Amino acid sequence: MKLDSSGLQVLSREECLRLMASVPIGRIVFTDRALPAVQPVNFCLDGESIVIRTTIGSKLAAATRRAVVAFEVDEFAPELRAGWSVTAVGRARAVEDAGEMARLAALPLLPWAPGSRDHYIVVEAEQVSGRRITA
Amino acid sequence: MKLDSSGLQVLSREECLRLMASVPIGRIVFTDRALPAVQPVNFCLDGESIVIRTTIGSKLAAATRRAVVAFEVDEFAPELRAGWSVTAVGRARAVEDAGEMARLAALPLLPWAPGSRDHYIVVEAEQVSGRRITA
Numbered sequence: 001m002k003l004d005s006s007g008l009q010v011l012s013r014e015e016c017l018r019l020m021a022s023v024p025i026g027r028i029v030f031t032d033r034a035l036p037a038v039q040p041v042n043f044c045l046d047g048e049s050i051v052i053r054t055t056i057g058s059k060l061a062a063a064t065r066r067a068v069v070a071f072e073v074d075e076f077a078p079e080l081r082a083g084w085s086v087t088a089v090g091r092a093r094a095v096e097d098a099g100e101m102a103r104l105a106a107l108p109l110l111p112w113a114p115g116s117r118d119h120y121i122v123v124e125a126e127q128v129s130g131r132r133i134t135a
Numbered sequence: 136m137k138l139d140s141s142g143l144q145v146l147s148r149e150e151c152l153r154l155m156a157s158v159p160i161g162r163i164v165f166t167d168r169a170l171p172a173v174q175p176v177n178f179c180l181d182g183e184s185i186v187i188r189t190t191i192g193s194k195l196a197a198a199t200r201r202a203v204v205a206f207e208v209d210e211f212a213p214e215l216r217a218g219w220s221v222t223a224v225g226r227a228r229a230v231e232d233a234g235e236m237a238r239l240a241a242l243p244l245l246p247w248a249p250g251s252r253d254h255y256i257v258v259e260a261e262q263v264s265g266r267r268i269t270a
Contacts, residue, residue, distance in 0.1 A: 005192075006248050007250050008248055025211050025213065027162060027207060029172070029173045030171060035224055036171070036203065036205040037205060038164045038173065039222075040207070040209050040211070055141065058140075068170060069171055070171040070172060072173040076159075076175070078160065081247045083175075085175045087174075089171070112216045113141050113142060114141070
């Protein structure tokens with residue numbers, strides 16, 4: 001078991017992707033008017049790509065266009081002081097190809113928020129890192 | 136009930152701070168070598184300040200020194216497609232005053248991660264925003 005300098009267990013890329021696929025909500029981290037910004041979103045993992053649905057005019061759509069973003073998922077059990085977190089860093093892009101859009105529309109990804117959310121953002125999980133903390 | 140452009144309920148500052156105080160884990164969002172970075176931490180709310188314990192040599196301590204950061208907390212019930220999130224944005228500072236350090240040491244804030252974590256970071260919750268989504 002590999003530990004980092006903080007004594008937390010370092011997770012492999014495979015374990016990170018497996019954990020990422022196990023939760024419905026993640027947090028996309030980006031820059032909005034030069035300030036750090038974060039927004040929870042429901043998502044779906046498509047291979048090693050994170051797929052998010054939003055509205056074309058949303059702040060998220062504008063701020064993540066061709067930007068490098070981070071995407072974080074985690075699960076903690078406070079009563080056990082245990083849990084894990086995984087962060088992917090990669091380039092975000094708006095899906096514009098009709099064929100790709102049709103393929104993504106078939107994913108089990110239903111928007112939670114109201115309104116028409118037919119704009120897809122894909123984040124390629126280029127760098128993936130994860131940690132596990134156990135009591 | 137005030138709704139935003141996405142149809143989500145907008146929470147008041149008071150409601151945001153109340154919700155923030157109700158969870159033990161948040162995510163600090165910062166910039167690390169020009170890339171967006173995010174790290175879950177356990178924390179304690181001290182008035183309108185977010186208090187985090189870390190180690191003095193940590194990446195988090197270095198990256199958040201005199202930086203503007205975001206701090207996000209949330210709670211979702213996937214089976215209900217409901218939940219809330221709150222984000223604070225403000226300046227982070229390392230606590231250096233011995234009196235303040237002694238006061239913060241008395242907070243109910245025990246580090247989850249191993250190692251000596253006697254370095255305190257305080258984030259002033261200058262801008263606070265929150266949303267609630269209901270099925």
